[in-house]
Amino acid sequence: MSTVIASPKPGKPWLATPKQRLLGVGVYLAAALVSFTLVAVSPLKGKLAYFVVFFFASLVIDFALSYVQRGIASAKDAVARGLVSVGMTLAVLPIFSILFEVVKRGYKGLSFGLFTHDMSLTSVNDPLGNGGLIHAITGTIIMVLMALIVAMPIGILTAVYLTEIRGKFAVPIKFLVQAMSGVPSIVAGLFILSAYVYPITGSLSGFAGSLALMILMIPTIARTSEEVLLLIPNDLREAGVALGGTQWRTVALVVVPAAKSGLVTALILGIARVAGETAPLVLLTGGGEKVNPNPFSGPMGSLPLYIWKCFGQGTEQSIARAWSGILVLLVIVLALFTMARFLSERKVAK
Amino acid sequence: MTTENEDNMDKTTTKPSSLSDVAAAKQKKAPGGQSLGVGLEARGVHAWFSGKHVLDGISLDFWSGTVTALIGPSGCGKSTFIRTLNRMHEFIPGAQMAGEVLLDGKDIYESGTDVTKIRLKVGMVFQKPNPFPSMTIAENVLSGLKLAELKVADKDALLEDCLERAGLWSEVKDRLNAHGGSLSGGQQQRLCIARSLAVKPQVLLMDEPCSALDPGSTLKIEETISHLSSSMTIIIVTHNMQQAARVSDYTAFFLSDGGPGSMIEVGPTSEIFSRPRDTRTENYVTGRFG
Numbered sequence: 050m051s052t053v054i055a056s057p058k059p060g061k062p063w064l065a066t067p068k069q070r071l072l073g074v075g076v077y078l079a080a081a082l083v084s085f086t087l088v089a090v091s092p093l094k095g096k097l098a099y100f101v102v103f104f105f106a107s108l109v110i111d112f113a114l115s116y117v118q119r120g121i122a123s124a125k126d127a128v129a130r131g132l133v134s135v136g137m138t139l140a141v142l143p144i145f146s147i148l149f150e151v152v153k154r155g156y157k158g159l160s161f162g163l164f165t166h167d168m169s170l171t172s173v174n175d176p177l178g179n180g181g182l183i184h185a186i187t188g189t190i191i192m193v194l195m196a197l198i199v200a201m202p203i204g205i206l207t208a209v210y211l212t213e214i215r216g217k218f219a220v221p222i223k224f225l226v227q228a229m230s231g232v233p234s235i236v237a238g239l240f241i242l243s244a245y246v247y248p249i250t251g252s253l254s255g256f257a258g259s260l261a262l263m264i265l266m267i268p269t270i271a272r273t274s275e276e277v278l279l280l281i282p283n284d285l286r287e288a289g290v291a292l293g294g295t296q297w298r299t300v301a302l303v304v305v306p307a308a309k310s311g312l313v314t315a316l317i318l319g320i321a322r323v324a325g326e327t328a329p330l331v332l333l334t335g336g337g338e339k340v341n342p343n344p345f346s347g348p349m350g351s352l353p354l355y356i357w358k359c360f361g362q363g364t365e366q367s368i369a370r371a372w373s374g375i376l377v378l379l380v381i382v383l384a385l386f387t388m389a390r391f392l393s394e395r396k397v398a399k
Numbered sequence: 400m401t402t403e404n405e406d407n408m409d410k411t412t413t414k415p416s417s418l419s420d421v422a423a424a425k426q427k428k429a430p431g432g433q434s435l436g437v438g439l440e441a442r443g444v445h446a447w448f449s450g451k452h453v454l455d456g457i458s459l460d461f462w463s464g465t466v467t468a469l470i471g472p473s474g475c476g477k478s479t480f481i482r483t484l485n486r487m488h489e490f491i492p493g494a495q496m497a498g499e500v501l502l503d504g505k506d507i508y509e510s511g512t513d514v515t516k517i518r519l520k521v522g523m524v525f526q527k528p529n530p531f532p533s534m535t536i537a538e539n540v541l542s543g544l545k546l547a548e549l550k551v552a553d554k555d556a557l558l559e560d561c562l563e564r565a566g567l568w569s570e571v572k573d574r575l576n577a578h579g580g581s582l583s584g585g586q587q588q589r590l591c592i593a594r595s596l597a598v599k600p601q602v603l604l605m606d607e608p609c610s611a612l613d614p615g616s617t618l619k620i621e622e623t624i625s626h627l628s629s630s631m632t633i634i635i636v637t638h639n640m641q642q643a644a645r646v647s648d649y650t651a652f653f654l655s656d657g658g659p660g661s662m663i664e665v666g667p668t669s670e671i672f673s674r675p676r677d678t679r680t681e682n683y684v685t686g687r688f689g
Contacts, residue, residue, distance in 0.1 A: 282529070284525060284527055284529040285529055285531060285532075287487065287490060287525065287529075288525065288529045288531070288591070288594075289531075289542075289546055290487070290490060290518065291485065291487055291518055291522065291523040291525075291595075292518070292519075292522070292542065292543035292546050292547065292594065292595070292598060293515045293516070293518045293519035293543060293546060293547035293598055294515065294543075294546030294547055295515055295546075298545070298546045298547075298548070299546060302542070302545055302546055303531050303533075303542075303546070306531075306533035306534075307531065307532050307533045309533065
């Protein structure tokens with residue numbers, strides 16, 4: 050026989066066949082059917098009842114089907130897979146519903162004017178087109194940047210102390226940093242109020258706000274940086290030292306550059322941690338309605354404070370303003386997280 | 400050159416004359432008659448990890464311009480021993496040591512010694528290739544200069560020279576600005592050798608440099624070692640006895656009987672492999688155990 054052997058076609062023979070996929074869909078259909086009948090004939094009521102019955106029914110049916118087809122191990126695997134998917138859904142659901150709600154309520158107030166005007170000439174009942182939140186955006190940016198400029202070196206140096214120097218105080222400091230990351234933000238605000246505002250300046254300012262943000266930012270940056278530096282293999286440190294480098298040169302030229310993208314992620318997470326902080330800013334910044342470029346004197350607005358204030362005013366327009374403020378803040382924070390994610394993924398890819 | 404050889408001879412008069420002859424012959428091969436520096440001597444080196452005695456009184460001389468192979472089963476203290484030779488041992492928490500390591504006749508553990516200077520003179524190549532990931536190939540080679548804050552007039556010439564001596568130049572000369580991580584494992588290890596050469600060490604310690612590599616890369620690195628041996632002292636830890644036989648002039652056999660590792664025998668490589676004096680050495684090199 051001299052038949053020409055056809056050149057092999059690339060495929061994925063391990064994927065489910067159409068029949069198997071149909072069976073999978075069948076499981077869900079059956080589960081849906083069970084949930085409808087059960088809710089109809091039993092005293093169970095409401096949307097949640099449908100979901101709960103559907104969930105348990107699909108688990109049981111999936112288990113039974115897998116057991117019949119492939120035995121007990123495979124059946125257990127199917128149940129575990131089902132539980133994991135439900136856990137994932139439960140975790141993701143609130144996130145999406147928040148996003149959905151914010152976009153739904155916030156988009157009405159969005160306009161270009163939002164980014165060019167402040168609220169100094171706008172009263173609570175003015176239509177949405179009037180005024181904007183440029184004072185809040187600039188205030189948030191100024192305060193977060195000032196906090197970052199101080200918290201970045203302190204946080205990273207703390208991480209370097211914990212991972213590279215590993216001195217006598219490493220254990221208590223690690224504990225302190227962890228405890229500090231659990232400090233409620235209002236406590237940070239009160240601390241600055243009593244330690245800086247009352248005894249020194251006597252007046253509220255953006256700088257006081259950024260001091261509180263700094264306190265909240267340092268532990269986040271320090272902990273994330275520590276994790277990142279711990280991932281750097283010890284081989285690199287040894288190689289640096291074996292080439293005649295001092296510990297400082299090795300850390301500065303080898304360890305920190307190797308962890309660069311991770312450290313950037315740490316900074317972004319630090320920013321994201323404080324960008325939405327409200328409580329300390331309510332206490333410390335005075336929350337003006339005008340753009341104030343000077344953080345050291347005069348009240349300074351910020352996005353979270355703007356949102357808090359607008360809700361407090363309670364009119365239809367101001368509540369709509371609050372929602373669009375939330376939308377803008379959320380977009381900013383989301384953008385930062387996406388950036389962090391992107392940067393850390395690029396590191397893994399390398 | 401001659402005087403220096405004689406200095407060496409004087410220092411090692413306790414050695415059998417045959418060893419001196421080999422070393423002398425070896426030194427005469429040195430190209431351009433360049434100075435080879437003085438050797439490295441370990442005197443009664445003990446080591447402990449967190450109180451556990453792992454190395455028992457090793458005394459061993461390393462001749463300039465020779466390759467010494469340290470062989471023996473895992474856990475017999477070979478790696479620990481070479482890490483005491485450039486003070487990398489103390490980098491491990493809980494490490495302790497006793498004894499002397501003389502470089503140019505001076506104890507490197509003497510208090511007040513600048514440890515970074517010691518590591519400049521006694522370079523090290525590790526078991527796993529570890530190029531710096533944030534640096535390009537060229538930056539990797541020259542990284543020692545930056546780390547030790549050394550100044551060099553012609554960096555490009557040094558770069559080419561080091562890569563050439565490490566046997567890597569022809570493979571990377573067109574992509575010096577690529578990242579070190581883009582090379583294959585064997586190339587990375589030769590990059591690490593080139594990196595060690597850039598700070599011009601007198602002694603190069605190699606801790607199983609080929610254990611993670613394929614036979615082709617191993618061969619390249621062995622060629623590199625025999626090129627380098629004319630201009631520096633090389634001490635190589637290896638589990639591969641053929642490798643020890645191929646590259647080294649002297650071989651030392653280490654063994655641990657459950658307690659601290661000790662040196663059973665040292666001699667010219669040909670003797671260790673053909674007529675070992677100790678039966679344990681014979682058993683090991685013939686593959687009867689270990």
